[in-house]
Amino acid sequence: MAERSEFALIRHYLSHLGANRRDVTLGVGDDAAVVVAQGQSLLMALDTLVDGVHFPSDLSAYWVGHRALAVNLSDIAAMGGEPCWALLSLTLPDVDEAWVSAFADGLGALAARHGVAVVGGDVTRGPLSISVQITGRAPATPLRRDGARDGDRVWVSGHPGDAMGGLSVWQSAVHRHQARWRGLRRAFLAPQPRVALGQALTGIATAAIDISDGLAADAGHIADRSDVAIDLSTLACRPSSRLRQWLGEAPAVDAQLGGGDDYELCFTAPASADDAVLSAARRSRTPVRRIGGVGIGAGMTCDGHPIADAATGYRHFER
Numbered sequence: 001m002a003e004r005s006e007f008a009l010i011r012h013y014l015s016h017l018g019a020n021r022r023d024v025t026l027g028v029g030d031d032a033a034v035v036v037a038q039g040q041s042l043l044m045a046l047d048t049l050v051d052g053v054h055f056p057s058d059l060s061a062y063w064v065g066h067r068a069l070a071v072n073l074s075d076i077a078a079m080g081g082e083p084c085w086a087l088l089s090l091t092l093p094d095v096d097e098a099w100v101s102a103f104a105d106g107l108g109a110l111a112a113r114h115g116v117a118v119v120g121g122d123v124t125r126g127p128l129s130i131s132v133q134i135t136g137r138a139p140a141t142p143l144r145r146d147g148a149r150d151g152d153r154v155w156v157s158g159h160p161g162d163a164m165g166g167l168s169v170w171q172s173a174v175h176r177h178q179a180r181w182r183g184l185r186r187a188f189l190a191p192q193p194r195v196a197l198g199q200a201l202t203g204i205a206t207a208a209i210d211i212s213d214g215l216a217a218d219a220g221h222i223a224d225r226s227d228v229a230i231d232l233s234t235l236a237c238r239p240s241s242r243l244r245q246w247l248g249e250a251p252a253v254d255a256q257l258g259g260g261d262d263y264e265l266c267f268t269a270p271a272s273a274d275d276a277v278l279s280a281a282r283r284s285r286t287p288v289r290r291i292g293g294v295g296i297g298a299g300m301t302c303d304g305h306p307i308a309d310a311a312t313g314y315r316h317f318e319r
């Protein structure tokens with residue numbers, strides 16, 4: 001295994017475990033698996049949060065709870081599905097009732113808003129970490145990472161990079177509570193999974209992914225899985241003005257391409273579907289922008305150049 005990354009571990013050791021079942025429509029490699037149970041297509045995904053890795057240790061328990069479910073809802077959103085049932089595994093260093101109560105409020109409020117029932121889980125003692133497994137209903141044609149085609153346009157929702165900016169606002173004792181940076185702070189604290197947009201894009205988008213590791217890295221997964229090249233345009237995807245004010249012009253571009261934690265959707269659609277995409281965005285009340293194009297070839301570029309090292313995205317084992 002030449003490359004030392006979570007992706008290499010998954011590819012080499014974890015992607016073909018267990019039985020080969022005919023009712024698995026889509027296994028490892030997308031935002032969620034698609035399985036068929038009694039004629040119904042279901043989506044399954046799981047993501048974990050580790051204290052100090054996925055959230056700062058002083059983040060309030062309410063927002064940790066919100067985040068634990070939001071990152072999973074985002075995977076269902078990226079498949080165009082309807083989230084329904086969740087399992088929650090909670091590993092805690094100690095019994096801290098106030099913490100668990102606030103955590104439950106944050107997770108419960110987001111679950112209620114999205115019509116999700118938490119139907120079970122597990123509680124153990126150890127370093128603070130949270131896993132949520134989510135199951136949802138799949139649309140007739142789930143959005144996958146492997147459907148982008150030469151000539152498609154690349155789109156993104158929201159303002160990638162703002163969440164990374166918000167994390168650095170949170171980590172700055174001087175700026176954390178300043179009203180001026182409230183919008184950035186919220187972009188990190190309170191990610192809003194784009195479930196309605198994902199659903200509205202089914203039958204329109206050719207591929208989709210949610211942005212957890214960084215826009216360029218995650219668009220790169222669409223390129224790899226679809227066997228195409230993707231070029232992003234810096235003119236089309238200028239970072240938000242609040243991010244440019246907080247970080248400065250060039251670091252804001254790096255954060256936008258490589259920051260991560262956005263939980264926005266990056267998706268592709270043919271040029272003939274521009275109006276349909278804009279109408280899906282309006283119906284789901286979600287801002288979207290065209291940020292690039294799909295071509296023949298492989299890999300990611302930005303304005304025709306390789307993506308800068310500073311913007312290649314989050315890797316668990318390479319820092």
Ligand SMILES: Nc1ncnc2c1ncn2[C@@H]1O[C@H](COP(=O)(O)OP(=O)(O)O)[C@@H](O)[C@H]1O
Pocket residue numbers: 010014015027028029030031032046047075212
């Ligand atoms: N331990 C594992 N065993 C089997 N499959 C895994 C494991 N970890 C990740 N995967 C799968 O590998 C793919 C990539 O994972 P990841 O980068 O975590 O995706 P995501 O950003 O959608 O959470 C997903 O399809 C995921 O289900």
Ligand SMILES: Cc1ncc(C[n+]2csc(CCOP(=O)(O)OP(=O)(O)O)c2C)c(N)n1
Pocket residue numbers: 047048052053054055056057071167212213259260261314
């Ligand atoms: C304290 C802290 N430091 C750094 C980050 C940035 N960060 C941590 S993990 C991550 C990537 C997303 O996590 P991952 O486990 O790769 O999620 P997945 O791709 O499986 O959805 C990012 C951007 C953070 N959220 N919190």
Ligand SMILES: [Mg+2]
Pocket residue numbers: 046047048
């Ligand atoms: Mg994951």
